Amino acid sequence: MSMRKHNFYAGPAVLPLEVLVEASRGVLQHDNIGLSIIEISHRSKDFGEVIEEAEHRLRRLMNIPDDYAVLFLQGGARLQFAMIPMNFLGDSETAVYTDTGEWARQAIEEAKLFGKVHIGASSRDENYSYIPKEIDIPDGAKYLHITTNNTIYGTQWHSIPDVSIPLVADMSSDILSRQLDVSKFAIIYAGAQKNAGTAGVTIVIIRKDFAEQVVRPVPSMLDYRKHISKKSLLNTPPVFAIYVSMLTFKWLESIGGIPEIERRNREKASLIYDVLDKWEVFVPTARKEDRSLMNITWRLKDSQLEGELLKMCEEANIVGIKGHRKVGGFRASVYNALPMESVKVLVDVLETFGRKYG
Numbered sequence: 001m002s003m004r005k006h007n008f009y010a011g012p013a014v015l016p017l018e019v020l021v022e023a024s025r026g027v028l029q030h031d032n033i034g035l036s037i038i039e040i041s042h043r044s045k046d047f048g049e050v051i052e053e054a055e056h057r058l059r060r061l062m063n064i065p066d067d068y069a070v071l072f073l074q075g076g077a078r079l080q081f082a083m084i085p086m087n088f089l090g091d092s093e094t095a096v097y098t099d100t101g102e103w104a105r106q107a108i109e110e111a112k113l114f115g116k117v118h119i120g121a122s123s124r125d126e127n128y129s130y131i132p133k134e135i136d137i138p139d140g141a142k143y144l145h146i147t148t149n150n151t152i153y154g155t156q157w158h159s160i161p162d163v164s165i166p167l168v169a170d171m172s173s174d175i176l177s178r179q180l181d182v183s184k185f186a187i188i189y190a191g192a193q194k195n196a197g198t199a200g201v202t203i204v205i206i207r208k209d210f211a212e213q214v215v216r217p218v219p220s221m222l223d224y225r226k227h228i229s230k231k232s233l234l235n236t237p238p239v240f241a242i243y244v245s246m247l248t249f250k251w252l253e254s255i256g257g258i259p260e261i262e263r264r265n266r267e268k269a270s271l272i273y274d275v276l277d278k279w280e281v282f283v284p285t286a287r288k289e290d291r292s293l294m295n296i297t298w299r300l301k302d303s304q305l306e307g308e309l310l311k312m313c314e315e316a317n318i319v320g321i322k323g324h325r326k327v328g329g330f331r332a333s334v335y336n337a338l339p340m341e342s343v344k345v346l347v348d349v350l351e352t353f354g355r356k357y358g
């Protein structure tokens with residue numbers, strides 16, 4: 001295989017080489033059964049073992065308590081934006097949302113279709129460059145929704161708010177990246193394509209008693225209770241995506257699990273932030289204490305130089321470094337699977353650029 005590029009894409013994103021090798025083997029022939037993983041029934045014993053292993057490994061990695069269900073659904077994080085209020089927010093009820101970026105805002109818009117939304121906190125006033133520290137929660141609110149990592153703006157909740165109402169979290173871009181207490185949440189959801197596998201499967205971790213509190217009739221495919229009772233096999237699930245997630249969980253366990261990946265993630269992010277802070281030509285966009293360990297965003301003091309930095313990155317085989325089209329500038333996504341070697345290549349480019357332009 002020719003050299004792999006240094007992949008800083010925000011999603012779909014880099015996967016461990018070990019996972020790609022195993023996944024490609026599984027596509028040719030799964031486990032010596034004479035069939036590909038993508039040509040067997042989702043009700044077969046062989047696929048049953050794959051989805052069970054995926055759940056088992058995820059439970060072990062995240063210490064998921066027994067009173068939580070683990071689901072592998074479709075429709076992406078975007079469908080969860082609608083499915084959560086559809087199930088749990090009555091027409092005249094209020095849910096509290098934190099407005100911390102583009103994805104949070106889209107979750108808010110979907111919730112408004114089903115009930116009342118109270119914006120408990122917002123960082124819109126400063127272009128989503130920070131995480132609000134106070135959340136206003138009115139009496140009787142159904143749940144609080146947060147986006148633990150703001151993929152586009154490069155901010156992250158470093159401490160999870162302690163609240164007395166059910167907490168719902170979009171963890172699409174930082175699931176499995178750091179130690180977290182699952183029991184603080186009623187629902188955790190994440191599209192897999194950033195840190196947990198490939199596009200096509202959405203991970204949902206939901207407290208079983210919360211899943212029972214459905215406020216209106218909902219279609220079967222959008223009913224958490226049905227997915228729980230059918231163990232994510234209500235219809236044909238995305239078998240390949242679940243398989244790749246299972247392999248990604250296996251890889252994560254093999255390197256030492258969440259404590260080890262968190263250590264690596266801190267080390268990788270701090271190498272990049274250090275060089276960004278060192279040279280004035282770089283203007284990191286997120287407030288220091290709220291900086292994301294997963295998506296590192298910055299602009300250049302002189303935007304005329306953007307082409308020059310992009311060219312240097314390209315020459316160093318770095319891809320996916322351009323900021324989201326909504327915000328411009330640059331973004332380095334440094335998910336779990338991004339090797340330290342790629343970080344070092346980027347840091348070298350930034351150092352050379354900084355030395356040249358100050």
Ligand SMILES: *Cc1c(COP(=O)(O)O)cnc(C)c1O
Nearest residue numbers: 076077078103151170172173191
């Ligand atoms: C990427 C992303 C989404 C959208 O995920 P889809 O699976 O494409 O629907 C939602 N929320 C966050 C925080 C994301 O990073």
